Amino acid sequence: MKLMPNVKNCVDCKRCERVCPNNGMIVIDGVPLKCMHCEDAPCLNICPEGAIKRINDKVVVISDECIGCELCVSACPFGAMRMDLSSKVAYKCNGCYELDEEVCKLACPTNALDYSEKEVEEKQKIYVSKLKKIYSYI
Numbered sequence: 001m002k003l004m005p006n007v008k009n010c011v012d013c014k015r016c017e018r019v020c021p022n023n024g025m026i027v028i029d030g031v032p033l034k035c036m037h038c039e040d041a042p043c044l045n046i047c048p049e050g051a052i053k054r055i056n057d058k059v060v061v062i063s064d065e066c067i068g069c070e071l072c073v074s075a076c077p078f079g080a081m082r083m084d085l086s087s088k089v090a091y092k093c094n095g096c097y098e099l100d101e102e103v104c105k106l107a108c109p110t111n112a113l114d115y116s117e118k119e120v121e122e123k124q125k126i127y128v129s130k131l132k133k134i135y136s137y138i
Contacts, residue, residue, distance in 0.1 A: 002115065003102050005032035009099070009112035016113060024080070024093030025104050030113060034104070035059060035080040035093035042085035042130070043072035043081050043092075051090070058095030066090050079129075 008080035012030040036046075036081045041059045044052040052072060061081075066087035067126075073081045081092045096102045105113040 002036060003034070003057055003105055003113055004006075004115070005034065006112050007031050009043065009110045009114075011110055011112070014040045015109065019107040020093065021096070021103060022091065022094045024091065032104075033079060035076075035095065037095050038077075040070075041075060042075035043090075046071045056070040056097045058097035058098055059092075060094045061089070061090050061092060063087075063089045065087050074100050 007030060010027070010030045010032055012027060014027045016032055017025045017027050025032060026029070026035070037057070037059045041052070041054070044054065044059055048069065048071065049065055049067050051062050051067070053060055053062060065088045069081065070083055070088050070090070073083055075081075076092075081090055083089070084091055093104075098103075102113070105115075
Protein backbone atom coordinates (compact mmCIF):
# COMPACT_ATOMS: atom_id res chain seq x y z
CA MET A 1 0.00 0.00 0.00
CA LYS A 2 1.05 3.57 -0.65
CA LEU A 3 1.48 6.29 1.93
CA MET A 4 -1.14 8.85 0.95
CA PRO A 5 -1.61 12.38 2.30
CA ASN A 6 -4.99 13.12 3.83
CA VAL A 7 -5.41 16.89 3.58
CA LYS A 8 -8.39 16.84 5.95
CA ASN A 9 -6.14 15.75 8.83
CA CYS A 10 -3.12 17.95 8.06
CA VAL A 11 -2.65 20.88 10.47
CA ASP A 12 0.25 22.38 8.49
CA CYS A 13 2.80 21.79 11.28
CA LYS A 14 5.40 20.78 8.65
CA ARG A 15 6.89 18.19 10.99
CA CYS A 16 6.96 15.69 8.10
CA GLU A 17 8.89 18.20 6.02
CA ARG A 18 11.50 18.77 8.74
CA VAL A 19 12.17 15.09 9.49
CA CYS A 20 12.39 13.88 5.89
CA PRO A 21 15.94 12.53 5.48
CA ASN A 22 15.84 13.16 1.73
CA ASN A 23 14.19 16.61 1.76
CA GLY A 24 11.49 15.04 -0.37
CA MET A 25 8.39 16.28 1.43
CA ILE A 26 6.87 19.73 1.06
CA VAL A 27 3.71 21.05 2.73
CA ILE A 28 1.83 23.92 1.11
CA ASP A 29 -1.23 25.33 2.89
CA GLY A 30 -1.89 22.08 4.70
CA VAL A 31 -1.35 19.87 1.67
CA PRO A 32 1.52 17.37 2.08
CA LEU A 33 3.11 16.76 -1.32
CA LYS A 34 5.37 13.77 -1.76
CA CYS A 35 6.22 11.11 -4.27
CA MET A 36 3.39 8.63 -4.80
CA HIS A 37 5.82 5.91 -6.02
CA CYS A 38 3.53 5.34 -9.01
CA GLU A 39 3.09 1.81 -10.25
CA ASP A 40 3.85 2.98 -13.80
CA ALA A 41 6.13 5.85 -12.72
CA PRO A 42 6.51 8.48 -15.47
CA CYS A 43 9.79 9.72 -13.97
CA LEU A 44 11.29 6.24 -13.99
CA ASN A 45 10.08 5.55 -17.52
CA ILE A 46 11.41 8.81 -19.00
CA CYS A 47 14.88 8.82 -17.42
CA PRO A 48 17.36 8.33 -20.30
CA GLU A 49 20.15 7.13 -18.00
CA GLY A 50 18.18 4.69 -15.87
CA ALA A 51 19.07 6.78 -12.81
CA ILE A 52 15.63 6.20 -11.32
CA LYS A 53 14.99 2.67 -10.09
CA ARG A 54 12.34 0.76 -8.18
CA ILE A 55 13.84 -0.55 -4.94
CA ASN A 56 11.69 -2.26 -2.29
CA ASP A 57 8.58 -1.09 -4.17
CA LYS A 58 9.74 2.56 -3.96
CA VAL A 59 10.84 4.80 -6.82
CA VAL A 60 14.36 5.97 -5.97
CA VAL A 61 16.76 8.42 -7.66
CA ILE A 62 20.33 7.13 -7.84
CA SER A 63 22.07 10.51 -7.66
CA ASP A 64 25.43 9.24 -8.94
CA GLU A 65 23.74 8.21 -12.20
CA CYS A 66 21.61 11.35 -12.71
CA ILE A 67 22.74 13.66 -15.54
CA GLY A 68 20.44 16.54 -14.54
CA CYS A 69 18.37 16.58 -17.74
CA GLU A 70 15.18 17.42 -15.74
CA LEU A 71 12.95 15.17 -17.85
CA CYS A 72 11.76 13.47 -14.65
CA VAL A 73 10.75 16.83 -13.17
CA SER A 74 8.52 17.52 -16.15
CA ALA A 75 7.10 13.99 -16.19
CA CYS A 76 6.04 13.79 -12.53
CA PRO A 77 2.26 14.31 -12.28
CA PHE A 78 2.50 15.12 -8.56
CA GLY A 79 5.26 17.74 -8.61
CA ALA A 80 7.31 15.54 -6.31
CA MET A 81 10.49 15.48 -8.38
CA ARG A 82 12.78 18.48 -7.93
CA MET A 83 16.28 19.52 -8.97
CA ASP A 84 19.12 20.45 -6.66
CA LEU A 85 20.30 23.57 -8.44
CA SER A 86 23.83 23.43 -7.05
CA SER A 87 24.57 19.78 -7.91
CA LYS A 88 22.20 19.58 -10.93
CA VAL A 89 20.83 16.28 -9.63
CA ALA A 90 17.18 15.27 -9.29
CA TYR A 91 15.82 14.46 -5.84
CA LYS A 92 12.53 13.46 -4.27
CA CYS A 93 11.00 11.37 -1.53
CA ASN A 94 12.63 7.97 -1.64
CA GLY A 95 9.93 6.39 0.52
CA CYS A 96 12.53 5.61 3.17
CA TYR A 97 13.08 2.47 1.12
CA GLU A 98 15.80 1.27 3.51
CA LEU A 99 13.51 1.50 6.57
CA ASP A 100 10.45 -0.43 7.72
CA GLU A 101 8.26 2.69 7.78
CA GLU A 102 8.42 6.18 6.31
CA VAL A 103 9.82 8.74 8.75
CA CYS A 104 7.25 11.39 7.76
CA LYS A 105 4.39 9.08 8.78
CA LEU A 106 5.98 8.40 12.15
CA ALA A 107 6.43 12.14 12.78
CA CYS A 108 2.90 13.22 11.85
CA PRO A 109 0.89 14.07 15.01
CA THR A 110 -2.51 13.89 13.25
CA ASN A 111 -2.07 10.80 11.04
CA ALA A 112 -2.42 12.94 7.93
CA LEU A 113 -0.11 10.48 6.20
CA ASP A 114 -1.71 7.08 6.10
CA TYR A 115 -1.44 3.88 4.12
CA SER A 116 -4.38 3.56 1.78
CA GLU A 117 -5.32 3.30 -1.86
CA LYS A 118 -7.77 6.23 -1.94
CA GLU A 119 -7.66 8.79 -4.72
CA VAL A 120 -5.58 11.93 -4.35
CA GLU A 121 -7.99 14.73 -3.50
CA GLU A 122 -8.74 17.61 -5.85
CA LYS A 123 -7.14 20.11 -3.45
CA GLN A 124 -3.83 18.25 -3.75
CA LYS A 125 -3.98 18.42 -7.53
CA ILE A 126 -4.49 22.19 -7.42
CA TYR A 127 -1.43 22.69 -5.22
CA VAL A 128 0.65 20.37 -7.36
CA SER A 129 -0.21 22.52 -10.35
CA LYS A 130 0.85 25.65 -8.43
CA LEU A 131 4.06 23.95 -7.30
CA LYS A 132 4.96 23.02 -10.87
CA LYS A 133 4.50 26.66 -11.89
CA ILE A 134 6.75 27.82 -9.05
CA TYR A 135 9.51 25.39 -10.01
CA SER A 136 9.25 26.28 -13.67
CA TYR A 137 10.43 29.81 -12.79
CA ILE A 138 13.52 28.63 -10.91
